Amino acid sequence: MISNERPCCEIERAEQRGITINQLRAVHRHVERRCVVECWRDHEGRLLTPEEVKLYDCARYVIKPEMA
Numbered sequence: 001m002i003s004n005e006r007p008c009c010e011i012e013r014a015e016q017r018g019i020t021i022n023q024l025r026a027v028h029r030h031v032e033r034r035c036v037v038e039c040w041r042d043h044e045g046r047l048l049t050p051e052e053v054k055l056y057d058c059a060r061y062v063i064k065p066e067m068a
Contacts, residue, residue: 030062 011017019027032050034040040048040061048057 027058027062031058034061 031053035048035050035053038061040053040057042048042052042054042057053061
C-alpha cells in the first residue's frame with residue numbers, strides 16, 4: 001500500500017480527479033523502492049529503471065494493484 005492518509009472515494013468523471021503533491025511524491029517513492037527489485041517491464045517486455053517508468057507503467061504496477 002502506498003499510503004493510508006485518508007479513505008479513498010470514487011469520483012466518476014476522470015477530469016475531476018486529482019492528486020496532491022504529497023500523493024505524487026508517495027508514488028515516486030513507491031516506484032523507486034519497487035521497480036528494480038520486482039523487475040518491472042514496459043509494454044514491450046524490456047526491464048525498466050525508475051527513471052523510465054511512464055504513466056502506463058504506474059497504472060499497471062502501482063495504481064491498479066492499489067485499487068484491487
